[in-house]
Amino acid sequence: MAVALGAPRAAAFACPSCYGFSRIAPGIHAEPGAGDLLPVLREAQDRVAAFYGGFARHPEILICRTPDCHARMRGDGARAMTYGTHAIYVSPRGLEATFLAHELAHIEAHARIGLVGLVTGRVPAWFDEGLAVIISRDPRHVNSQGRVVGCAGAADPSTLPRNARTWRRQAGKGQGRSQYHDAACAVQTWLDAHGKAALDAIFERGLPPVSSLAPPSH
Numbered sequence: 584m585a586v587a588l589g590a591p592r593a594a595a596f597a598c599p600s601c602y603g604f605s606r607i608a609p610g611i612h613a614e615p616g617a618g619d620l621l622p623v624l625r626e627a628q629d630r631v632a633a634f635y636g637g638f639a640r641h642p643e644i645l646i647c648r649t650p651d652c653h654a655r656m657r658g659d660g661a662r663a664m665t666y667g668t669h670a671i672y673v674s675p676r677g678l679e680a681t682f683l684a685h686e687l688a689h690i691e692a693h694a695r696i697g698l699v700g701l702v703t704g705r706v707p708a709w710f711d712e713g714l715a716v717i718i719s720r721d722p723r724h725v726n727s728q729g730r731v732v733g734c735a736g737a738a739d740p741s742t743l744p745r746n747a748r749t750w751r752r753q754a755g756k757g758q759g760r761s762q763y764h765d766a767a768c769a770v771q772t773w774l775d776a777h778g779k780a781a782l783d784a785i786f787e788r789g790l791p792p793v794s795s796l797a798p799p800s801h
Contacts, residue, residue, distance in 0.1 A: 590657075591655070591656060591657060592645065592656050592657070592666075592672055595645055595656060596643055596645055596670050599612035599645065602655065602656075603615070603652070603655075604645060604646075605617075607620070607621060608621060608624070609641075610641055610642065610643050610644060611624065611643075611644045611646070612643075612644070612645055612646070613645075613646035613647075613648065614646070614647060614648050614649060614652050617646060617648055620646060620648070620678060623678065623679065623680050623683065624644075624683060626680040626684075627680045627681075627683035627684035627687055627719075628684075628687060630680065630684040630687075630688075630718060630719060630720055631684055631687045631688050631691055631718055631719075634688070634717075634718045634779070635691055635718075638691060639691060639694040639695055640668055640669070640690055640691060640693075640694035642665075642668075642669055642670055642671050642687070642690045643669060643670045643671070644670070644671045644672075644673065645670070645671070645672050645673065646673045646678070647672075647673065647674055647675055648675050648678060649675060650675060652675075653674050653675055656672065658672070658674050660676075660755075661674065661677075662674055662676045662677030662682045663677035663682050663683065663685070663686045664686070665686045665689040665690055665693070667693060667698065667701060668690060668693040668694045668697075668698060668701070669690075671683075671686045671687070671690065673686070680719075681719050681720065681721050681722065682719070684718060684719035684720070685715045685716065685718075685719040685721065686715075688714065688715040688718035688719055689711065689715050692706070692711055692714060692715070692786065693711075695782075695783065695786040696786045697786075700786070700787075700789075704745065704746065704747075705786075705788075705789040706785060706786065706789060706790060707743070707744075707745035707746075707790060708743075708744050708745055708746055708747045708749070708750040709740060709743035709744055709745065709750065709762075709765075709766040709769065710740075710766070710769070710770055710773075710785070710790055711747075712750060712762075712763060712766045712767075713763070713765075713766030713767040713768070713769055713770035713771075714770050714782075716731070716763055716764075716766065716767040716770075717729070717731060717767055717770060717771060717774070721763075721767075723760065723764075724763065724764050724767050725767070730771065731764075731767045731768050731770075731771040733764070734768035734771065734772075737764065737765045737768035737769070738761075738765040740765075740766070740769035743762065743765060743766055743769070744762075750762070
């Protein structure tokens with residue numbers, strides 16, 4: 584989930600040690616004794632690298648593994664949160680490869696879209712979120728072959744939130760799982776029609792009318 588960075592997390596990213604975080608790897612800070620999380624992080628990174636073939640951006644990552652830490656960071660119910668193109672905050676509920684890969688997928692997409700594209704909403708929130716579901720191989724929506732399943736009857740993408748704030752608000756009202764699934768279905772259809780190679784054009788110029796998401800005829 585992508586959001587704006589606020590205090591005290593902004594201050595903690597600027598000075599992790601001031602808030603009790605220790606460096607466990609380059610750009611990654613966590614509560615002391617969290618080195619065992621590195622294999623999980625590597626798995627998440629591998630999923631994103633497998634999709635994109637590499638990284639355009641390596642974000643700063645801040646990890647809370649206890650409720651006390653999460654409370655100090657004024658965390659909410661989100662498992663993890665992405666801030667623009669540069670930072671990820673992970674809550675105690677987000678310490679799994681799937682959730683970490685989801686946020687890393689956001690960072691990679693955002694780095695390719697650029698700050699101007701993010702501010703102007705060049706790529707709709709539903710496309711950003713659906714793509715992250717697929718890249719993270721979220722087992723709630725994606726099968727072992729990496730394809731989104733159960734898309735019969737999925738919502739038309741034109742009805743899904745384009746704005747990140749609207750996306751978060753609707754997800755917070757209990758529509759989250761179906762909303763993410765519908766978005767993943769729409770992005771899967773787009774990928775089937777256009778392929779991963781066409782993503783760069785979307786990141787640079789935006790998404791054409793959603794009618795182009797119709798699957799190709801055979």
